[in-house]
Amino acid sequence: DAGITQSPRHKVTETGTPVTLRCHQTENHRYMYWYRQDPGHGLRLIHYSYGVKDTDKGEVSDGYSVSRSKTEDFLLTLESATSSQTSVYFCAIRGTTDTQYFGPGTRLTVL
Amino acid sequence: DQQVKQNSPSLSVQEGRISILNCDYTNSMFDYFLWYKKYPAEGPTFLISISSIKDKNEDGRFTVFLNKSAKHLSLHIVPSQPGDSAVYFCAAINTGGFKTIFGAGTRLFVKA
Numbered sequence: 001d002a003g004i005t006q007s008p009r010h011k012v013t014e015t016g017t018p019v020t021l022r023c024h025q026t027e028n029h030r031y032m033y034w035y036r037q038d039p040g041h042g043l044r045l046i047h048y049s050y051g052v053k054d055t056d057k058g059e060v061s062d063g064y065s066v067s068r069s070k071t072e073d074f075l076l077t078l079e080s081a082t083s084s085q086t087s088v089y090f091c092a093i094r095g096t097t098d099t100q101y102f103g104p105g106t107r108l109t110v111l
Numbered sequence: 112d113q114q115v116k117q118n119s120p121s122l123s124v125q126e127g128r129i130s131i132l133n134c135d136y137t138n139s140m141f142d143y144f145l146w147y148k149k150y151p152a153e154g155p156t157f158l159i160s161i162s163s164i165k166d167k168n169e170d171g172r173f174t175v176f177l178n179k180s181a182k183h184l185s186l187h188i189v190p191s192q193p194g195d196s197a198v199y200f201c202a203a204i205n206t207g208g209f210k211t212i213f214g215a216g217t218r219l220f221v222k223a
Contacts, residue, residue: 004154031209040120042200042215043155050209058210090154098143098204100211102154 003027004103006091012109019078021106023091025071031094032074034058034066036087037105043090049074081110114138115203117214124221130188132217134201137182141203145211146175146186149198158199159186191221 003026013019023032034046035058045058047066055066063085065077078085091103116135124130132146142163147155161168161175161184168175174187188195201214 033211035213040215042117043213045210048209056209094209098206098211099145099157099160100202101157102147104154105152 006103006106010107021076023074029093033092034076035090086110115212115214117217121218124191126223127190130191132186134184140205143204145202147200193221193223196221
């Protein structure tokens with residue numbers, strides 16, 4: 001158990017509304033990641049963080065922003081949600097090795 | 112440009128038999144490889160890994176084989192059990208970087 005929680009676990013929202021997903025870790029890991037999982041695409045990296053206030057884009061970052069003001073929290077924001085952002089979102093941390101450990105996921109539906 | 116490819120979306124195997132899941136990669140800079148298992152409504156969980164300096168790593172019923180010249184790795188599950196039914200993701204890392212690249216996944220069905 002890597003001590004990762006995600007909130008909310010499920011969310012339904014309407015197109016055009018802002019949405020923030022939260023990832024919280026209890027083990028003080030430096031690296032944190034946001035992925036989305038879609039059928040046929042596997043896990044695609046949205047953004048990642050390599051320290052407080054240090055973030056960078058992944059392969060599918062358009063329409064998303066992130067913030068990390070504390071080591072333990074990594075927030076993913078959809079400024080104006082679109083139906084194409086309906087997905088399952090996973091947060092991950094990288095432990096002391098190169099292995100990543102995942103949270104339980106947030107299922108987001110944008111109507 | 113998919114750097115990590117799992118060409119079989121699904122695989123069906125009889126309980127007790129061997130399951131072989133395959134993965135190909137294109138980036139020769141990858142030097143660490145992992146397999147993750149995912150059940151519905153849960154996050155992926157780490158299963159087994161292998162460094163590029165090895166060609167085999169074993170953990171109980173799970174063995175990962177790496178063929179660097181072919182840029183190919185495979186996961187063997189012997190014997191397969193119904194509880195192994197899940198989606199399996201192959202992943203690769205260049206340990207000098209921050210990112211892990213995942214394949215699209217293979218859904219394994221183990222029939223009782």
